[in-house]
Amino acid sequence: MLIKIRSIANVGLETVPVDVEVDVASSGFPGFTIVGLASKAIEEARERVKTAIVNSKLDFPPKKITVNLAPADLPKDGSAYDLPIALGILLASGQVGIPENLDLTKAFFYGELSLDGSLRPTRGILLLALFAQKIGPDTKIFVPELSASEAVVVTGTKIFPVSTLSQLAGHLLGREIAPLKARSIPTDDEDILMESNLSEIAGQEQAKRALIIAAAGGHNLLMWGPPGTGKTMLSRALPGILPPLNPAEALEVTRIYSVSGLLNTGQPLVLRRPFRAPHHGISNAGMIGGGSNPLPGEVSLAHLGVLFLDEMPEFPRTVLESLRQPMEDGTVEIVRVAGHVKYPASFTMIAAINPCPCGYLGHPKRECKCSDKQIAKYRHRISGPILDRVDLFVPVSAVESEKLSLTGNKEVNRISSKEAKKQVIKARNIQSKRFKNEEKRSLYTNSQMKNSDVKKYCFLTPEAENLLKLAADRFDFSARSYFRLIKVARTIADLESTEKILPVHMAEALQYKQII
Amino acid sequence: MLYKKLDNWQKIPELQKLLDLSTPPRQLYYSGNLNPEIFKDCVAVVGSRKMTDYGSRVVEKIIPALISSGKTVVSGFMYGVDQYAHRICTESGGQTIAVLGWGINTILTGEDFKLAKKIISSGGLLLSEWETMKASHWTFPSRNRIVAALSSEVIVAEAAEKSGSLITAAMACKLKRKLWAVPGPITSRTSKGTNQLIAKGVAKIWLGESSQISFLPDDPLVQILLNEALTTDEIARKLQMPVSEAGAKLSLLLLSGQIMEKGGKYFIADAN
Structure with missing residues (x-):
């Protein structure tokens, strides 16, 4: 008897339906074959399925069993076909029947089996739920209980959490499993436990201000200064001042984390903006994504969040150069044998660099040991095109602790992360109002504006324009840095809730011009 | 060559x-x-x-x-x-x-x-x-x-x-x-x-030509730069001024040529 079970394959973030055809032949030599470009993990499903069925007190038929994963030309990977294969065998051998209320063409099965017949957490559940939602209103999905919460925010499909194979067999025999109740997407309003609070960082007033501007406008930021001045600490404070993800964004980020299998059990959605800080030993594939069946890299995991590159010149040059496409387009395309995959990768880059290899160039007390050549070589590691995509440059200089202790608590520049977050959210709200007609182009922040948008949305007072021209003349700006300055000035004006860009905003933006 | x-x-x-x-x-x-x-x-x-x-x-x-x-x-x-x-x-x-x-x-x-x-x-x-x-x-x-x-x-x-x-x-x-x-x-x-x-x-x-400071605005920001070169942070701290305001002022003074900047520090253009 032939049975067709529906399942899916995730190619990047795209979901493709896969039919798992199971045939238990009435004649022929007993055996178990899987065809349809199955990977090693799927080949091994034979042993898992066989043992799981037996250990679930069910019968594994001693007959010729053939499984085809259609479409047969799409390479398939992963262990999620265990459940549909096992179910197909049970149905095809007639041990369980198909109840009337279950339409097999509208039910999807997905999950990895353990030898004892229980289901293990499986990645990509959210994508399955979104796919089922797209197909139709009365679809059902059967997924491992431990991963089912991923899908809980998807409405329009019934989600059945399955804990064991025998439970599923029981369900088909009439012992109902209760479907999960759909929940709406919560918005993150609780205070995130921060690694460091802005108010705990001594000095570095300008760097803190730059951090707020970066968070408000999504601008890329480069901090530059000797070691031990707080560059890393400052960047760690950034997640605490970023605005929460809105529901659409949360779903977008969660999809990526679902595919990578990085969602914690019981965590339905990623609600915080991601903060990724890869080590500089990272490979190209690790940064932009890769593998024979390409998985998202750090740039995609930082989607809608922050990618922090500490000691940026220490990253391999090829890795830095590979950031150019995602920084420009907000997506990354990976081509491998298995196919062509496109992942979103729209992130804010925060980079920290030392002024020279030893780190002490320009330090008030310590001597720099580097030669001019070494310094020039060090700076050349970061190419112009990457620097060109950085909007804010800020020097982080060594702070002499005795000077700091003199300034008491009534410091005007003292700001806590909570206050900063409020400012950022306010500025983001202004931006979302400004770009409400541009959502199709996924233009959400000032930093994403193209030159034509700058002309359309950024109005300078004549005085501010004069100032900009004067500065362009004096500092020899390229056309790109000219527009970059206007974008930064726009964000500064948004932080002050001012509609037009005033000379003060422009003058402050000039503080963050390119310094290397 | x-x-x-x-x-x-x-x-x-x-x-x-x-x-x-x-x-x-x-x-x-x-x-x-x-x-x-x-x-x-x-x-x-x-x-x-x-x-x-x-x-x-x-x-x-x-x-x-x-x-x-x-x-x-x-x-x-x-x-x-x-x-x-x-x-x-x-x-x-x-x-x-x-x-x-x-x-x-x-x-x-x-x-x-x-x-x-x-x-x-x-x-x-x-x-x-x-x-x-x-x-x-x-x-x-x-x-x-x-x-x-x-x-x-x-x-x-x-x-x-x-x-x-x-x-x-x-x-x-x-x-x-x-x-x-x-x-x-x-x-x-x-x-x-x-x-x-x-x-x-x-x-x-060598003390250089003793150049006379012709005109300096009576701005506290310029005054504190007379003695030493300072970073934006230090200026904001000394004057108890929001760093955004200090930064904007510094940019303007820089453009007018009254002060100069080097390695993140500001100093009076011809007082030294």
């Missing part, structure tokens, strides 16, 4: 001063367009390979003054103060002579090559007493004697205790050239050599 031999340099009147040396160079080779006038009124600006911010500001101050009084700047083309002096000189429209510590046919690369091209295109010269000689520990002192002999005055901009520029200074004394040293903070290692030259009475103390 193309080079030529300077035939019979002993016959060029502008180069007679080289004969003051006990061992004048046998030959001279040069790159660039030769006009003997360039040797007429030379001042050497020399210093350490390790240059601090202070040293670079000193050079930026000395060179324009020399150029405006029509001098040629001579230096040793070594990275640090020497190369910076050449660079500032070309940027300020002056002529400069780079005396090389190696043979003239040595191929220059990278920044060295760019600077050499700049020196020549601005009317300056590269000069060496050797055609094919590798740089080694004795070629540099040998080069220093030419630097000193070519110049009527030698200014040591910044020098640590064992800087090679002190050899140039000693040579200048021997040749009875006028020797200047720029004083530095007594806490700075890179000013120890220059300070010692002054302390021993070998060199005269």
